[in-house]
Amino acid sequence: MDMDQINHSTAENISKAVVTSRKNPPERVASSSSLKVIQWEDFEHELARLLSLSSALNEVKQKKLLLHQKLDSLTQVNGESISRSNELDEMREKLEYRKLLMGNMSMHSKIIQENVKSEKDRISSEIRSLVVAGSALSVASKGLQESTRSLSGEGGGYANLRSLLKLLRVRQQYMISQVSLLYPVKVVIGHTREQELESFRSNRGSSGEAKGIDEGSITISGLYLTMQPFKKMSLFTDKKEVQRTSTALGYIAHAVFLIGSYLQVPLRYPLQLGGSRSYIHDHASSSSVDEPTPSDSAAAASSSSSSLLSSVSSLKPAEFPLFLDSQDTTRAAYAMFLLNKDIEQLLNFIGKRSLGPRHVLGNLKELLRTILSPEYIVNT
8 A cells, every 4th residue: 555545545534524524513423423523724734644643553554564474483483493492402311311321331331341351360260270180180191091001011010019919928928937836826625624715615606717626725835825813813823824824925925016017017005025024005094094894804804993093094105014913913914905906906907807805815826827828818
């Protein structure tokens, strides 16, 4: 809309207003349409003012339209910027979450790397130890193969060992045969019942060899080992019988000492040789003493244990006489019990069992018989 059209419309409106004012009086006009009545002389002035106001209004409308367009564009831009800002915030939150996740993954990765490193070090050490053990095993296997070849071959170590052991047993058998010749242990038929200390009784359940000679009495170098002095010792006891018993115990002690040295067996109860005045030592007597029981010795059963404990109360190894030197037969009976224990030790060494605690000469005869038998050399 241009200025001529605006002025033309404004003029028409003014004309209509003047005509209306002529047709109707001013009071009607004011009452009917509330129009402002303009005097004719002020018409031009009002017309100019209205024209200026109309032009100003049109300019304001145009500015309003421009501002509205700008506001629309700004609103659109602001909406886009807000949406972009929201998207940016979401992307920022996602980025922070990714950073946190990456931090956790990095920490977990470091822990895994440390574990892998420690596991690698452990496996490396185990591999090194396995390599060392494998090399040692290889060396040991080679040594074992060489030893096996040397043992299994002709003239090998095992064969030499068996040959040496056989020679040793032959030598031991020869040396002990000399002891048997020096102190012959024999069975004598027709003995008296007072000389039955070393007799073999069939009701004892002994071995077959013992059952075959149960009617005889055993002697060593022609001397009996009688039990009568151990039962009752008095002023009227036959001194010669006591001396023969002491001499027989001295013979047995010497024979046991020689056999133990030839077999290279240290006796549990060492002997102090002195012929018919020999002694036997008990190293355990300082703490406890194996007291003779009624089955061990008839003389030990008839004496009290208090006298025995008082005699061995010192801390030194106690020695017990293998002879009767007084009316107290307890120490001599205990000495004979320890001597039988030494013979039992030698029997166990060659794989035999004792005939019993009362069979001193019987156990010695069984020991000599086993060593002098051909099986002793064959079973090497």
